[in-house]
Amino acid sequence: MVEAKSVEARSNRQYFTSYEETGELRSSAGESSRERSLVERLKAGDTDAFDAIFHQNVNQVYRRALRLLGNEADAEDVVQEVFLTVHKKAKTFRGAAEFSTWLYRLTVNAALGKLRRQKRSKEVLYDDYLPKFQKDGHHLVRPVVDWSDKVDDRSDQRELQRLLGQALEQLKPMDKAVVVLSDLEGYLDREIGKTLGLSVAAVKTRLHRSRLFLRGKLAVHLGYSPA
Amino acid sequence: MAKQTRSKRAGTCKQATSLITDYLTGTLDPEITNELEHHLGVCPDCVAFLKTYKKTIQVTQSLLLSGNLPELERSKQKALHKSIGSHNERG
Numbered sequence: 441m442v443e444a445k446s447v448e449a450r451s452n453r454q455y456f457t458s459y460e461e462t463g464e465l466r467s468s469a470g471e472s473s474r475e476r477s478l479v480e481r482l483k484a485g486d487t488d489a490f491d492a493i494f495h496q497n498v499n500q501v502y503r504r505a506l507r508l509l510g511n512e513a514d515a516e517d518v519v520q521e522v523f524l525t526v527h528k529k530a531k532t533f534r535g536a537a538e539f540s541t542w543l544y545r546l547t548v549n550a551a552l553g554k555l556r557r558q559k560r561s562k563e564v565l566y567d568d569y570l571p572k573f574q575k576d577g578h579h580l581v582r583p584v585v586d587w588s589d590k591v592d593d594r595s596d597q598r599e600l601q602r603l604l605g606q607a608l609e610q611l612k613p614m615d616k617a618v619v620v621l622s623d624l625e626g627y628l629d630r631e632i633g634k635t636l637g638l639s640v641a642a643v644k645t646r647l648h649r650s651r652l653f654l655r656g657k658l659a660v661h662l663g664y665s666p667a
Numbered sequence: 668m669a670k671q672t673r674s675k676r677a678g679t680c681k682q683a684t685s686l687i688t689d690y691l692t693g694t695l696d697p698e699i700t701n702e703l704e705h706h707l708g709v710c711p712d713c714v715a716f717l718k719t720y721k722k723t724i725q726v727t728q729s730l731l732l733s734g735n736l737p738e739l740e741r742s743k744q745k746a747l748h749k750s751i752g753s754h755n756e757r758g
């Protein structure tokens with residue numbers, strides 16, 4: 441079972457909570473016996489079971505891929521790739537992880553593969569948007585301005601969203617995957633690491649640098665230093 | 668900015684900034700949390716930084732959740748489902 445981060449630890453994340461309430465993230469109760477029996481039938485080669493599993497999960501796989509990839513055609517390719525793998529490899533699925541976890545990992549990895557092949561707009565140097573420090577460890581540019589209220593006040597919310605959307609596209613594929621899985625889907629660093637083949641420390645580092653980059657982009661857009 | 672605090676791990680703005688992710692998820696060692704909070708108590712620069720960092724996460728989440736993601740159209744579901752079947756007949 442993929443664990444979601446505790447709601448308490450994420451109490452500042454109102455969107456995560458409301459998303460969870462929609463039920464699109466699996467319940468923490470684990471898979472029902474009905475799901476388990478479907479998976480058993482699937483492993484035995486039952487095509488009706490495959491059909492049921494396809495229809496139950498196709499939209500979740502599609503949306504997850506769409507969120508990572510940002511375009512429908514690529515997300516459809518991921519759906520096809522994932523369910524082909526499910527069809528072919530169901531027999532070898534040992535149930536060491538739950539089926540939902542397996543499906544989630546297949547989806548993320550298929551999307552990541554696509555993401556890596558997508559042409560990105562020209563490479564952006566993160567460093568230009570990261571905070572800088574003096575030798576003694578103080579912020580380089582002081583005072584650091586708290587512009588957090590400015591974000592809500594602005595009339596050009598669309599422009600802000602467009603800018604942030606663009607900044608997300610400028611992240612390295614692996615970094616974008618980490619941000620989406622962590623900040624949106626609420627997975628634990630450990631689980632993200634397992635899925636993406638990264639150590640927990642590497643997940644944390646990528647998440648932090650990506651957020652700093654996005655923060656820097658917002659700061660510059662609002663007329664402040666990223667430092 | 669704060670005078671140099673007694674801390675070694677969260678005493679400077681650079682150190683404090685590097686701890687934000689763990690701080691926000693509550694996975695920071697309690698002793699270091701205390702050090703970081705002590706630093707935040709005397710350093711308005713880091714307080715401002717933390718607020719804008721949190722705001723960035725919030726805006727990112729709202730962007731990623733905005734514009735309700737569509738379902739895969741029924742016709743495309745059918746086509747994909749069919750293509751998987753035919754792939755497997757061949758394979």
Ligand SMILES: [Zn+2]
Binds near residue numbers: 680
């Ligand atoms: Zn500071």
